[in-house]
Amino acid sequence: MKAEILNIGDEILLGQIANTNAMFISRSLVKAGVVLRWITVVGDSKEEILQSLKTAFRRADVVIITGGLGPTHDDVTKYAVSEYFGSPIVFNPELYGKLIKRFEERGLKMPEVSRNQAEVPAKARILPNPLGTAPGLHFEESGKHCFVLPGVPAEMRRIVEDSIVPFFLKHTGGARSCLRYKTLRTTGIFESRLMEMLGDVREIEQFAKLAFLPHTAGVDLRLTVMSRSHEDCRQRLERAEALVRNKVNRYIFGEDDDTLEERVAALLFKQKRTIAAAESCTGGLLSHKLTNVPGSSNYFLGSVIAYSNEVKMNVLGVSSQTLEQFGAVSESTAKEMAEGVRNRLGADFGLSTTGIAGPGGGTPEKPVGLVYIGFSDGTAIAAKKFIFTNDRLANKERSSAAALDYLRRHLLKII
């Protein structure tokens, strides 16, 4: 089955947003065993959409459309597909009921303009959209499939995961030729150093293609295998992974879509320990990451964001002498912050960050990018020094990742 993605949106053509929807759908289709052959982007015009649909169905068996499903006048996708499939738009009482309920649950009256979200082409099967008002649509004609999805990324993603991937997994009974990849996620090591440690990559590439994908706070190692049989795919991936892990395992915190915070959360949860954070240079990002994990209230008690020295002293109990003698950005302050927040909030562990995020505030002795990460379990109190870059947001990202990784290593006792 050959697939095409058709993204509708002037904002993509004007370069105002990157087409991340296409990227997400591409990945999902790989998982579902569907081969994506074309991505097309056109503007919010009914004529353009109709033309592109004709082109798409001349060559593809599956067309996935995103965008232009909202309630406003510039949303024309529904009318274009209705015309293409010769399927008049009808009022759907069930959708209308859900729509009313959706607004009621928020204590709001539904605006009149939203009523058209309950009007859909008669032939379409409805794909539920639990995060928004525009339902997804599925048309099937002469063995070809058309899926129509809202352009809001979270809503689109949810429908792809809930409805489209399962549909293809069932429909194709698993793909005939197999393309698989696996990503091993590392942090705390440079790309060039990783490459050096891996040695001659040809050994690995006997089994799987290896790609280095550097991010702000780590490097992903992607292994890709294409083969006729699932079993061969699986074996090749396994052997390539074993070779990689054999050399750089201590830097690998997870696989594929795993995040560092999820890994740390799982360890804390398993060890039944609690954590509190004292953040200076990360300004809340570390706590934000820790609380992104559902159920984080099981191990996360709270944090103190101590931007000013007064807060460091009055709330965390950092001594004025330490601040005077070593400064706010120092190993001693990081240690006192970690122990202070652990003690103040009654947690098993305290984790701290203090540094110069930039762009201003650097000196020759303490440049922008200098960061200390502190850790305390009440008896052992330690800190580690890092020097990152001169980019504020990247420094916040990297410091948060370094703190999470420091905690991970303490929990795994591989410090």
Add this chain to the structure above:
Amino acid sequence: MKAEILNIGDEILLGQIANTNAMFISRSLVKAGVVLRWITVVGDSKEEILQSLKTAFRRADVVIITGGLGPTHDDVTKYAVSEYFGSPIVFNPELYGKLIKRFEERGLKMPEVSRNQAEVPAKARILPNPLGTAPGLHFEESGKHCFVLPGVPAEMRRIVEDSIVPFFLKHTGGARSCLRYKTLRTTGIFESRLMEMLGDVREIEQFAKLAFLPHTAGVDLRLTVMSRSHEDCRQRLERAEALVRNKVNRYIFGEDDDTLEERVAALLFKQKRTIAAAESCTGGLLSHKLTNVPGSSNYFLGSVIAYSNEVKMNVLGVSSQTLEQFGAVSESTAKEMAEGVRNRLGADFGLSTTGIAGPGGGTPEKPVGLVYIGFSDGTAIAAKKFIFTNDRLANKERSSAAALDYLRRHLLKII
């Protein structure tokens, strides 16, 4: 002149990279006064590229191709355009000289595989590529233009800036038609309600095209104007903007690339006031946003992330009676948290969030998505109730935006 971008690359179809090249070219074309109408992505296959070129030239006057120009076996773009334009590939001694020199300057011998980078279709004009070995190519036929660029982003960008944008600015006489857009950014209001408040959009669309772009925590209103003269463009945009602002100004926090936190930062800085936050359901995201703005230590003192009730009581001074009687997610708790953190950290203003982010923890009385935002300036202490969705990350985003907007309105006295 209507343009199409044709991106070549299996890695885009597999979702391994986002198509940022298309985004860059889109923006450059806007500047050059060329209207982009289609973006197409196909894989590294000569047949596919030929087919897509035919489709593109049936509808567009300008086709810009990226990718597949490298020296390795999987780079086939050059052969496809050579065939399309009936222009045989010939050896170019001048390019060869530059290629040799390029390697010599790095103290390297040119690998044999790179020799083909000096072989180009005879009809093509060469577009210099100072950052790599694959030159850009320009074909002109019956008034239509085809540009072929390498896929490496830095190289592609350089050729677009050095050769393509200047070509169109010259060719079109400084853009005979002018395309301009402006985005008015709103928060705290639904798309459908915004549309209702704007009334008959035809009044606005006399002057500029209006698009609604909903995000997780707000809706952008984009006004686009295309006209023969720059002065007319400017005037139309101004009149359209005035009509929009006249109706929904209180929801507009900024323009184009402005963020809500930057707007709030500017207000705090101007009014020389300081802020501290007490976060529960946002878990650090609100502070993270506040500290993303360089220089935030001028107005941001710190925060307390109070996930557990003990932290709410012991650090923020929320009374146990309030927690027992009304619960942690309540108007009273939000107020006490805001006043508590203001008082504890010695700030002018206290801002608080408490809610049920989900996915668990909801009850019939207090469903997932229920959030209270609190504010205190020491005398006036207020809170506001919101009901968001059942998506954890979206709830954190929306609650943070709601808190920032609540603060913005207090600072502007438009509460």
